[in-house]
Amino acid sequence: MSYSDWRIEEDFEQTGAHQMERDEALARERIADPALPGVLRLYSWRPAAVSLGYQQKLESVNIEACQSNGIDVVRRPTGGRAVLHQNELTYAVVTRASVADGLYAVHNRIVNALVSSLSSFASLQSNRLTVTPRSGATWQKASLPVACFASAARHEVTWQGRKVIGSAQRRFGEVVLQHGSILLTEDHLLLPELLAISPEAKHEMRIALKRDTATLADVFGRTISIREAANAVRANFVSNFLNQSELIAAD
Secondary structure (H helix, E strand, C coil): CCHHHEEEEEEEEECHHHHHHHHHHHHHHHHHCCCCCEEEEEEEECCCEEEECCCCCHHHECHHHHHHCCCEEEECCCCCCEEEECCEEEEEEEEECCHHHCHHHHHHHHHHHHHHHHHHHCCCHHHCCEEEECCCCCCCCCCCCCEHHHCCCCEEEEECCEEEEEEEEEEECCEEEEEEEEECCHHHHHHHHHECCCHHHHHHHHHHHHHHECCHHHHHCCCCCHHHHHHHHHHHHHHHHHHCCCCCCCC
């Protein structure tokens, strides 16, 4: 696969329904025609939206609270838990991979390319993002079941142990759709108020999100806009993805 085998799309300030339908359509087009190029999409959401994993119950979300805050609710074609998309950059990658590669091998190849692409913002060694295996977290409790950023994945993009990029993936045979949220601001901390959970669970989740997530502003010590982050990823992602000679082992 070469650079010319990729297409890059930018699609800012579109509805959640549009963004999710577009991601899935690109994946299904590549199921039908294996000759189509891989795609990197970079986008944002207008209005802000809570996205649910395709198997997550709609009852997880407080629809009335979302409506009163002008926030849409949409279902992702991928798995995972609820995510609030507000003032963050969302990426989507649609590519082909052997089924034998495994979920985490493809995931890690994508997120390592993202990390390398965003490294242009780093001036100090301590500011570097990393892909960190995590086996769990003390705050991952049954009372916090519905928020993606309040759960510990096995391979996360972190800074000083705090999660910066959350991703979800779905395999359609040899076609991979992976998309995720790159946190730029602390707007995601509103998520507990939009979920159908008890006041006690909201309180716990707010503490967990504040403690265990970080934004690019935290990492690099300055505000980074959606367009600036998108420019860095657009300029560098495909070459970084292709330059990885070996897929990272899943375990």
